[in-house]
Structure formats: C-alpha cells, structure tokens
Amino acid sequence: MGGTIRNLLCLVLVMGSLGGVAYGQFAKPDEAIAYRKAVMVLNAQHFGRMGAMVKGEKPFDQKAFSANASLVSTFSRLPWEAFMVPGSDQGNTAMKPEALKEKGKFEQTAKAFENAAAELNTAAAAGKLESVKDPFGKTAQSCKECHSQFKR
C-alpha cells in the first residue's frame, strides 16, 4: 500500500515535470500558438517568393532565390517544440489534436519538411532554375503532407 502511494506520487511528479518540459520555452499554449503561426507566416512569404520564380511569374534571380531558401531552411527548424505544447490544439489554432496524439507521426512529417528545405537551400546556393525545381517541388509536397494530416 505504501509502495502504491509512493508509485502514485512518483507518477504525479514525473507527469508534472514532463508538463514543464513539454511547455519548454513557452509560458502558455497561446504563446506557442502565436510563435508557430509567426514562423508559418514567414515560411509562406519566403516560399511564395521562390514559387513565383519556379512558376515563371517572376524572372529567376539566383541570389534572391538563395536568400529565400536559406531563410525557409532556418525557419523549418524552429516551430516543432511550439506545436508539441499540451493544450495548444485548442483556441486560435488550425492544428488538429492528432498532432499531439500522434507525436511520432507528426515529428516524422516535420522532419521531412526540414530535410527537404535543407536540400532546397543547398541546391539554391549553387543552382540554376532547373536545379532548384525538383527540391522546390519536394519541399512543397512535404508542406502538403503535414498539413493534410495535422491542419484543420
């Protein structure tokens, strides 16, 4: 009986500290939501600027393309902790609760985006329009895959 109570107390302590760890750098869920939204606004802007060149709506400018690719690659590494904050599937967010329930799956799609964005950045630094088209498409695909599973 004493052992059971000790185990229970232990569980509560562990869960409490895990809660703290999971919040990480964010004081509350709303702060995490605002942060990840901000990252996505910047991603959309800089990815869109590359898209306009890939689609031929704007002339290809290697320096500008590369600067955008570098930013998207930097941004791609930032928001995942913010998505994993408990309770941040509620409120002013488009995140489905599935992201918190299926963390492994979420992290896998997040990592696929990170990798694709890094590959795009490498191609852009050295590249011509033809050499960025494939990694650009792959990155776009990785956005879609995550959104279709975890975005409302």
Added chain:
Amino acid sequence: MGGTIRNLLCLVLVMGSLGGVAYGQFAKPDEAIAYRKAVMVLNAQHFGRMGAMVKGEKPFDQKAFSANASLVSTFSRLPWEAFMVPGSDQGNTAMKPEALKEKGKFEQTAKAFENAAAELNTAAAAGKLESVKDPFGKTAQSCKECHSQFKR
C-alpha cells in the same frame, strides 16, 4: 495646356510605378502587416530567451544564447520593407503613421537595431555572460527607441 496634361499623366504613371515598387514583395498592406508582426513575435521570443539568461532567471547557456542571437540578427534584417508599404499604417497595426512620413528617421532607428543585433551576435558567438551584457542592453535600447517613436 497639352504640356500640363502630359506632365500630369507622367506624374500619375510615375506615382503608379512607385506604388508598385514600394509594395515590393507584398500583394497588399495587410500582408505586409502580418509579415512584420510575425517577425516581431519571433524577435520577442528569442530576445526574451536571451533576456532570461542576462537577468539571471535562467542559467547562462552559451550555445543557446548564441543560437538566439543569431536568429535575432537574421530577423533584424527582414521586416523593414514591410513597414514601408503605403497604407500599412491603417488597420490591424500598432505602427504610427510617422513611420511612413519620416522614412529617413525610421530607417535610421531600424538600422541601429540591425547593427546592435549583429554586434550582440558576434559577442554571443565568442562570449561569456559578462561579454554579452553590454551588447544585449544596447540592442534592447534600440528596440525601445524605435518603438517609442513609431509604435502606438
């Protein structure tokens, strides 16, 4: 009379094209507002993480401090074009119209922040807590100076 009309047409054309240039990468003022807000959300988050270490609320972690300083330095170069979009002093924004009216002054305070953030990044990459305190304070001061002049 013909000359006057030609001059007037010319003025309209020039203003139209200037409008296009000033909008730059943003389709409309709201997009520019959302973009610069996003940059500021990220700035606040990563600057705040450094602040917690400078204030002693969290232990100094040189690697984490440096990563935050690098991000703030990157972000510090991004939002200025978005602040200069005509009409973006209206709507869901805290920017004072003075930012658009006194562009030179605005650009000067923006540049002071960029320079301070770059200096902080350099100090952080090599630094100990003592060596980042001054450039951190200088960067914080540059935030305040811009906000007190151009933020509602």
